[in-house]
Amino acid sequence: MEAFDQYAGHTIAHMQKMLRNLDRWIERAIANAEARKYDAEVLVQARLAPDQYAFVRQVQSACDTAKFAAARLAGKDAPSHPDTETTIAQLRERIASVVGWLEGFGPSDFAHAGSAKLSLPWMRGKAMTGVDYLSQFAVPNFYFHLTTAYSILRHNGVDVGKMDYLGGISMQDP
């Protein structure tokens, strides 16, 4: 499992980048609210179905999934975020806090991630390998909440598109 640590570091760095993209979609939503003369704060409680998490909870969950993935794969404690955000400004602070914390991680932090066995309360006495945890749980969950947050904005007429979702991509000479 020599290089899983590198790939884990790469994935955490990419989650950090996607959270920065999320902050840009929120900037776009604020501009959209100004242009269309509605209160951007209504988006905090917007959702696509009545029994689905609202935007606020999608953002909190995306932040948490990235934070806990980094912490658990690196064997570190995660900072506490008590989910008390009620405004757009507070959600942006939450994102900035997690993005800033993730900056402290590099591939060497994940040296034992490949051989790690993680046992979390929701696993009910079972455990997952670091590889399974990342590919089957953390990554699908992260993109689930991130894309749903994006879709809630999109559904409300915020002019975000696929390129805003992906953000810049690392290319090089062939």
Next chain:
Amino acid sequence: MEAFDQYAGHTIAHMQKMLRNLDRWIERAIANAEARKYDAEVLVQARLAPDQYAFVRQVQSACDTAKFAAARLAGKDAPSHPDTETTIAQLRERIASVVGWLEGFGPSDFAHAGSAKLSLPWMRGKAMTGVDYLSQFAVPNFYFHLTTAYSILRHNGVDVGKMDYLGGISMQDP
């Protein structure tokens, strides 16, 4: 980059599993349509915003992202799917076709994926490493289209939830 091939194989296998989950959400949509007495076929053209891909295109795109990720990382040709689906039944055939094709892949197919440099038309003369292509392009895109397909069904009242999204997770004794 010894183990990237393993992780790539793992990720492709997981995409295959998520496509099987997608087929189950569609089954759930068909049951929902019967119970609520609407025509399930209207979901094919459902979307969350007027300038966004409809359900049909989200499903096609999720299938294509998984298919091309496997093909490009393994250096193989992908089968052709001309995007002619117009019915729920045809979309399920498309999913089954890609899921079946992905069954032929194992970690050994991705032995050179880590050191590969991929140059595709949309890269405009540039190239991406296999690692960047998977983590920055294929994975975010795959989950984007998959989650949007899920959200379109959810928005229309189909009773799918987070556990249906994730599907079964590989756990073991701690």
